[in-house]
Amino acid sequence: MSVAMVAGFMTLLDVSIVNVALPSIRADLHLSPGELQWVLSGYALTFGLVLVPAGRFGDARGRRNVFIAGLAGFTLASAAAGVATGPMWLVTARLVQGAAAGVVNPQVSGLIQQLFQPAERGRPFGVLGAVIGISTAVGPLLGGLLIQVFGAESGWRWIFYINVPIGLVAVLLGARWIPGRRAGARERETLDATGVALLGIGVFLLLLPLVQEREWHGNGKWLLAAAAVVVLAGFVAWERRFAGRGTSLVDLGLFRVRSYGLGALVGLFYFGGFTSIFFTYTLLLQSGLQYSALEAGLAVTPFALGSAAAAALGGRVVNRFGRPLVVTGLLLVVAGLVGTMLALHLVPGRGAGIATVLPLLVAGIGSGLVITPNQTLTLAEVPVRRAGSAGAVLQVGQRIGTALGIAAVGAVFFNQLAGDGSWVQAFHSSLLVTIAFVVVALAAAVTDVAAGRSQEQRPTR
Template identity: 80%
Template sequence: MNRWRAMSVALVAGFMTLLDVSIVNVALPSIRSGLHLSSGELQWVLSGYALTFGLLLVPAGRFGDAHGRRNAFIAGLAAFTLSSAAAGVATGPTWLIAARLAQGAAAGVVNPQVSGLIQQLFDPPERGRPFGLLGATIGISTAVGPLLGGLLIQAFGAADGWRWIFYINVPIGAVAIALAARWLPGRPAEARERESLDPVGVSLLGVGVVLLLLPLVQERSWPGHGKWLLALAAVVVLAGFVLWERRFGRRATSVIDLSLFRVRSYALGALVGLFYFGGFTSIFFTFTLLLQNGLHYTALLAGLATTPFALGSAAASAIGGRAVNRYGRPLVVTGLILVVAGLAATVAALHFVPGTGAGWATAVPLLVAGLGSGLVISPNQALTLSEVPVRRAGSAGAVLQTGQRIGTAIGIAAVGSMFFNQLAYNGGSWDLAFRASLWVTIAFVVVALIAAITDVLWPVVNPDPAGTNRG
């Protein structure tokens, strides 16, 4: 069995599912006019995917750990492919929203298997490169989504081009399923865990995640402050989840091993991921709004304007994956500093070059931010999971990704709120609204930077406890 073949098909599937987080952004105007969606329905098309994605990550990761990752991966990929086809042929808002919810749930099943397979296939000293590739996949798929979406809409027309952002998943998914069945390692029946999958814990976590994400993804659609009571309810439910997991974990394997958060690299790495994704993914949301709605760029030109970030992220991810074992967390600190510098320079560029020249003016600053991003996502992924036992790799990676999805929802809600409030306050100035919202993005990245610096300065007591990496 060639483990790099297995890695390649896993990364292709991961790229495809993560691409659908951002590729829809540039297609929203076409979808809205084609299916006559209200603003609330459009929000569900964009955010419903993130909601069900985050909901399924942890239970799917736990299932893969206990019963084998290949079957979970193939089932999730098949569901993703079918739901993509369903989204492409949607004839109305309800159909499209249901397909997007199904897509997100399927993506939540696929993704934790990818990080789990890396832990399973590679020994600890070898994981820098595959985790680097995974980090590059996460970063580039999100950054390149607007460009690919713009290209497809340009190629197939504004009326129906949006359907091809979903259709493109079908042939790729079909090939990936066939290759996964052939190349991914199975798990002997005797190696599968016989114990409970902790249904109470899964249910409490699921309810808590939904209560937390729902007011975030509906932040603009639900007026008033009553929606935030759901977030308070989420805190109560998640506190109950923690208490249950502590009790259940004393007699069986819980859905989340809470002891992982006593490992410094995991706890701080998860915090870096949560806040960095809060800033990172919101950039493309608000920048696309500025370019398409404010400056009347076509979908293709709006996508091209984000390309420098994607190119920088791709180049630095390759370097970061190889250098992480040598430099460790200081590499992440360097990357975060570059992101802050690049985004601050973007604010300055838009101040001096307002209007339709924004795409050119921001090219170099976004390239710098992209280079920094490539040094954050790949190394942080590797460092955060470096001391996780193989038998918990899927669920640990799923918790990490759940944090990233929650961070994304929080970031888009906070940054989007600033953007639209400033848009109303400044009399419709899209440029001023974007610059104001970018400072909120920078604040998220600065919090991630503080967490990373804390990890660097915190004295290492026992950096490689016996047996932690091998499970």
């Protein structure tokens, strides 16, 4: 599990660590705005595309070899990104890096399901939740530190180089420590190539207009989202038909399980708000208040610390408190974000980083009580043989939520900025959208709690 967590940390870190390095990358390689967008969003796009097929393949053929292959590909792609000499090279490396990360991540949650009994999974899922929270929140800090140490011209390259030695060690230790599966125990049924193709096309059509929202002007791009709905409807129809003849790519019956269906909904909308916080806040600090990359990274550290501590605690107590723990976490996140808005209003100017320490800490504590318990509760009733694909579907929802949140929050942020030129007001407006995403997640969690209590009160027949 140590090897799996290190790999999960590296792959999720690369979602956010590039944010603070974008100005340096643009200056060094002379990237256009569109190319810069692909460096940032292309990773998330290919990450989301391969999650479910990779999870299903790991379920059927054994997780160790799939994990090692994905981690090796991620390490090589990181090295290639670090030595990039032009825009196309860097964008291609990031696309490959994202796809490799999508291969690795489903195996991590699948290994937890495989190696631990249901009552024991709270603690490892607690560690995984801390990894998710820390990697996302600490990315800007680590990126800023590397740029500060190695300079603006070459510091951005070390953001990718740092993955290479860690990845090589993790590959070697993974081959030695992660249990394999006997050849005779591997599933030999078809891996549902048609389902893989339909899901891949549907997710691609859905994510592409979201990641290109600021680059493609006009409303025509949203026709791709409409096409995605049609393709994904075809995927659902195919999976229902295919399930009667073999093992389908996604077990649609899982969504009839209340804990899984509502838990996936919580993850979708929470990640829509959670990750967009760092996108707009680092823009406010660096471009609006003239913070350095390191200072901007330090300003979001309270969120990371709160998230890490609460995630570890949440993993220990989730089996005792259940879904109400997630509701408590979401309420703390809303309170922390409202407090952040108030702090920026009361302390304008460069004092923003100090003024928001406490509210961001509160929001971080809430986040730690959401991610870990929600992951544990959502996967609690999933059969181990489908753990990889079920966890992958959960992560696809999180990636879609992330892209949707950044697109919606970014649109409000930049439209407000173009209107009156106020960075603080633009952040305030975008934060209202972020809070709206969290509130929808809260509604889903409350629905699950209410349904659970109603079920407990029914007389036993």
